Amino acid sequence: MTEQRVAVVTGGSRGIGRAVATTLSARGQAVVVGYAGSQQPATEVVGEITAAGGRAVAVQADVADERAVAAMFDRAQEEFGGVDVVVNAAGRMHLSTIADLDLDDLDALHRTNVRGTFVVAREAARRVRDGGAVVTFSTSVVGLQFPTYGPYVASKSAVEGVTMILARELRGRDVTVNAVAPGPTATDLFLDGKDEETVERLAQQPPLERLGEPADIAEVVAFLAGPGRWVNGQVVRVNGGIV
Template sequence: MAEHRVAVVTGASRGIGRAIATSLAAAGQAVVVGYAGNEVAAKQVVDEITAAGGQAVAAQADVADEDAVAALFDTATRTFGGVDVVVNSAGRMALSPIAELDLDDLDAMHRTNIRGTFVVAREAARRLRPGGAVVLLSTSVVGLQFPGYGGYAASKGAVEAMTLVLARELRGRDITVNAVAPGPTATDLFLEGKDEATIEHLAKQPPLERLGTPADIAAVVAFLAGPGGRWVNGQVVRANGGII
């Protein structure tokens, strides 16, 4: 395992991705803060990490663009010397009953969630150093079957399939591949468009009777990406407070 670990985190300018980036930095990893378009927010994450004594740099990339993703990894190698951890937190969510889902929305969502995850995972498989870790983000709605989440759950089901296959394809490389599947988590992406009654109802679903926080999810990712998670491989961890 590399002495100084370097992490690439996509979707790191806000929400769960931001919490993951700051959590990995707090654990001593140098972090490439990947973002799609919000440069100001990404630079705020970098400033937060560096102010706390960590190392970070922001880099823009559309995760579905293989050239942009290759450049993202190049930034990590050029700035910090290599890549040990890859977390793909970039994602898109469009909610609608299957019968009413606009196919342009479906295509955009699948471009980011399926193709984007595949492109990032492919680059990780090509570049990660021994002792590395890949963590992909799924969702607990793959197993919960909430109405309105058909297109989104389908895209994340593909992520889980990729996770299990890639873990086995990297046999002999000393690289772990896992997915984390959050339940309802209090992010802007989740809260957008929901009224208070809906949010309260979802918060009561887990036995712990609250929504998850980005920090809850980041802690699981940091475990899988750190020394304590080395014996966890080819798994989907449903971080959802016990919601069923």
Template structure:
């Protein structure tokens, strides 16, 4: 009796935060996982170890998501190790907060390179190389709809991610590949918590009707749904934010 081939996922930004929890969640669902990281090899290897000790399969591959050659090599590594790619979770991103009047344009350019160019580079390879039945899952942010002061530059990059997501879903007509974005609300990750005092964190935790911050596990559950059973969800932005409007 033949067995179905192992499904394979690439998770960019997979060494920490939401990406790390997504790696572990997809591995628990039976995916072989490629943990992409930009610089922190130790944390990426720790993610691989966590997966393998739980009985799963994973490798770590370094790549700058905005470098087209590095991202092509990332997909090559996935295909060489596991035979193909079925799901791409593009969780890598960077955030710089500033009022528009005080914006450091060099910081803006760096954020654009990772968040916008990186999305195009990763999605381009995914569109070319995913197997049928696959899924592309990008990351936006619920701050895009909240219009919070200081977030203009970051929200602008995530607006671009949403635009790419919706268009790409339509460009892949006939390929049996879904394309969606997840837009977390305030989530207790190092990226979110860095530089915020306790009062600010408490105020943001009180915003959703569920009256808490999201957790990386909350977001990983949404990703796992879109990567697996959620085949009829396509060309959508899922605002996983506990009900903030």
């Protein structure tokens, strides 16, 4: 019998991270659902997974806190025997023109998105078993360059750079490292603060003429975390064809 693969999913209690956690479970992986704040949504994800016959635990961890992240990986080891897949879906968004940017907001954004990516990537590099996969999260706005996204794009450009280098540093271990870069996706993080007209305009940009759904992104992550063994060191734009 093939040993069950084990995934650590940060930001796993809401939005895209939640869809990733449930999708990986449906593909047969045990899942550690990482969350930063409220326990209740994470508990609900674990309940959904276990009700469907899967295995999951919820673990609180601020991704920028190296001790908390190490403890989350320890829990994966204790509960399921190791870690094969790491998906860093935890993230923060702050929109502002560069001229009006509050640098405290920039620091908070980069603490989660940049330092958090480094912390999770470092732990993944130390712990992921041979044959595993690491998936980070960027954004298609790195290429689309929408106004007011400067702080967010700066942080996600850093994520892309770290991801490409980690893929090369893990040479010889049969571990793939890729970034997924969603376009406009119907999550609370994306919809917050946007009026109906703005949402509709963004939904019409892709040739498929709709917003992405968390499940659309989760399917790509599941491919990279499972059968997509020949995709490595790439940024996969998952955005319905926006150019």
